[in-house]
Amino acid sequence: MTTVLFDMDGIVLEGPRTDPQVYADAADAALSDLEVDPSPTRRRDFRRHDADRIRAHCEALGVDADRFWKLKERYASQGTHDRLRAGEREIYDDVATIRDLADRTTVGLVTNNRHETAEFVADYVGIDFDVVRGRDPTFEGYDRRKPEPDYIEDALADLGVAEGVYVGDSRKDVTAGRAAGLETVYVRRDHNRDRERPPNATVELEGLAALPAALESL
Numbered sequence: 001m002t003t004v005l006f007d008m009d010g011i012v013l014e015g016p017r018t019d020p021q022v023y024a025d026a027a028d029a030a031l032s033d034l035e036v037d038p039s040p041t042r043r044r045d046f047r048r049h050d051a052d053r054i055r056a057h058c059e060a061l062g063v064d065a066d067r068f069w070k071l072k073e074r075y076a077s078q079g080t081h082d083r084l085r086a087g088e089r090e091i092y093d094d095v096a097t098i099r100d101l102a103d104r105t106t107v108g109l110v111t112n113n114r115h116e117t118a119e120f121v122a123d124y125v126g127i128d129f130d131v132v133r134g135r136d137p138t139f140e141g142y143d144r145r146k147p148e149p150d151y152i153e154d155a156l157a158d159l160g161v162a163e164g165v166y167v168g169d170s171r172k173d174v175t176a177g178r179a180a181g182l183e184t185v186y187v188r189r190d191h192n193r194d195r196e197r198p199p200n201a202t203v204e205l206e207g208l209a210a211l212p213a214a215l216e217s218l
């Protein structure tokens with residue numbers, strides 16, 4: 001059977017993305033570590049992801065922007081892992097399908113989320129992924145996120161394969177998967193129920209349970 005790479009948020013973890021409050025808390029913790037107390041306007045920018053604004057504010061405040069970014073990413077990972085352990089964010093029941101597939105074929109986890117969190121989630125859900133790739137805790141790492149194919153290509157290179165399937169819940173997953181030369185599976189969840197199907201998705205499914213049969217037909 002073919003290599004199957006999975007998106008994380010919205011495929012393994014319930015909901016489409018990290019709660020913005022996790023990043024707000026992470027930015028505050030990083031600023032506290034760096035012993036700076038920015039204006040409310042600047043703090044609001046630090047809590048978001050606009051690299052240009054963050055770089056400008058760091059320069060104005062005499063803070064190493066790379067260090068701030070790395071600290072914020074680390075605290076965001078810790079916050080996310082705490083939420084998972086506390087059951088505030090759940091795992092989709094149908095990840096059992098990924099666990100079964102892992103016994104039969106090569107599987108990977110490739111996400112725009114932080115690499116540290118991807119590693120945590122792989123362990124937390126107990127799936128023996130052959131490759132796990134999330135974003136690096138740098139400005140450059142952030143720019144390599146999907147719809148860029150970079151992290152999917154990294155995973156394929158790690159595995160030494162050029163063909164396979166990418167399974168995701170958003171348009172950018174289909175764009176990135178296609179750009180990396182893969183077939184794509186678009187999975188419907190509550191949060192994307194009413195979205196238009198990405199026109200170039202190979203297959204559309206109502207959940208992961210139907211994935212093994214769909215893979216047979218590709």
Ligand SMILES: [Mg+2]
Binds near residue numbers: 010016170
């Ligand atoms: Mg997703």
